[in-house]
Amino acid sequence: MKRLFLILCVLVFFVSSCKKLDDNYKQFIGDGEITYVGKADSLHLRGGDRRAELSWLLMSDPSVSSYKVYWNNRQDSLLGNLVKTEDVDTVRLIIDDLTEETHEFEVFLYDKDGNTSVLSSVVGKVYGPLYNRTLLNRLVREATSLRGDQLELSLAAAEETLLYSEVKYLNIHNELITHPIARGVETDILYDFPNGGSFEMRSAFKPDSLALDTFYTDFEPFETEMAVFVEDPLELSFETKVQYGTQEGQFAVLVSTDFNGVYDEENIGDATWTDITEEFDIATGTSDLASGIKNLDPYMKPSTPIYVAFTYTYRPDAGTPRNWTLGKVLVKSVEDGRVVGVDSEDLNIVVIGETDRDVAVPVSSGTKITFRGNTGLRDKPLVTWAISGPLE
Numbered sequence: 001m002k003r004l005f006l007i008l009c010v011l012v013f014f015v016s017s018c019k020k021l022d023d024n025y026k027q028f029i030g031d032g033e034i035t036y037v038g039k040a041d042s043l044h045l046r047g048g049d050r051r052a053e054l055s056w057l058l059m060s061d062p063s064v065s066s067y068k069v070y071w072n073n074r075q076d077s078l079l080g081n082l083v084k085t086e087d088v089d090t091v092r093l094i095i096d097d098l099t100e101e102t103h104e105f106e107v108f109l110y111d112k113d114g115n116t117s118v119l120s121s122v123v124g125k126v127y128g129p130l131y132n133r134t135l136l137n138r139l140v141r142e143a144t145s146l147r148g149d150q151l152e153l154s155l156a157a158a159e160e161t162l163l164y165s166e167v168k169y170l171n172i173h174n175e176l177i178t179h180p181i182a183r184g185v186e187t188d189i190l191y192d193f194p195n196g197g198s199f200e201m202r203s204a205f206k207p208d209s210l211a212l213d214t215f216y217t218d219f220e221p222f223e224t225e226m227a228v229f230v231e232d233p234l235e236l237s238f239e240t241k242v243q244y245g246t247q248e249g250q251f252a253v254l255v256s257t258d259f260n261g262v263y264d265e266e267n268i269g270d271a272t273w274t275d276i277t278e279e280f281d282i283a284t285g286t287s288d289l290a291s292g293i294k295n296l297d298p299y300m301k302p303s304t305p306i307y308v309a310f311t312y313t314y315r316p317d318a319g320t321p322r323n324w325t326l327g328k329v330l331v332k333s334v335e336d337g338r339v340v341g342v343d344s345e346d347l348n349i350v351v352i353g354e355t356d357r358d359v360a361v362p363v364s365s366g367t368k369i370t371f372r373g374n375t376g377l378r379d380k381p382l383v384t385w386a387i388s389g390p391l392e
Contacts, residue, residue, distance in 0.1 A: 048212030321373025
């Protein structure tokens with residue numbers, strides 16, 4: 001009986017307390033209820049050049065009629081009207097004249113009676129001159145004049161925020177050309193470019209993928225030197241095959257324009273040789289493989305002969321020697337197909353190292369040469385050179 005009386009007392013006290021709370025609540029809201037309108041949904045910020053774009057969705061509440069945006073600790077604000085349709089609407093708002101820093105924006109929506117939504121807020125970065133001064137133009141590693149009024153640009157890899165670069169120049173027809181270079185391009189050609197001409201370049205950046213504005217470096221001027229071209233450049237082709245052994249990288253193709261034509265170890269060593277092996281297709285098996293045709297123009301100098309060399313190198317610690325056969329060596333002019341040499345039998349053989357047999361053997365009636373290592377002396381290094389005469 002006592003337990004039942006206690007429960008009844010608690011219930012009476014609870015109902016009485018609730019009524020008092022309800023009376024206190026009505027002191028603030030009067031006889032009506034609080035009405036909230038739909039809030040700015042999916043609020044986003046895109047920072048730009050001393051400005052920002054706010055965007056949000058208007059969902060299903062048809063009563064929304066205006067907005068108010070606060071920033072700078074609510075010292076600045078912006079008001080505007082809205083028209084709600086039957087669909088989900090997107091609102092985009094540009095706010096100008098902002099300081100270059102991180103901002104918080106607060107958005108409230110209102111109906112025609114002044115009822116407000118709950119707060120929506122977003123934080124983001126606004127950019128400006130300070131950011132712009134950190135940007136560096138894309139690096140031009142080299143500018144090379146080519147035949148046919150062309151300039152080849154070699155560029156450094158693009159940094160992450162670079163969008164593209166832009167080149168301007170006057171072409172051979174005195175026309176102003178604007179040429180874009182995509183961020184993924186590291187070698188590009190400027191066509192109808194005057195020999196010894198100049199160009200200027202700037203680069204475009206976005207601080208992040210959603211940034212509102214693109215930022216640019218200043219145009220940077222570049223001068224090019226007048227190029228002197230070989231009047232009638234040469235091209236080279238040959239065939240190779242390989243068998244036996246395991247050693248890699250034994251066969252190479254080289255060119256020189258400062259070799260003095262004295263075919264001995266000392267004078268070969270004093271010359272500057274450029275390795276162009278990777279410019280050709282080189283055999284990997286026992287069938288003859290055509291090398292393809294390589295234009296030697298990039299390696300030639302006006303009024304200066306060029307020498308072509310094929311080398312066979314044996315290294316004692318790199319596996320057993322292989323047999324390399326070279327044939328159908330042909331050098332001819334690009335312009336008129338004039339054959340200037342050389343067949344395999346015209347090559348000058350120079351052996352550097354000890355030998356116990358002939359290591360450069362003419363085959364197929366002298367039209368081919370087989371390079372090979374020693375049968376013994378496998379602990380001795382060996383380099384065999386086969387060098388053309390002067391070609392021009």
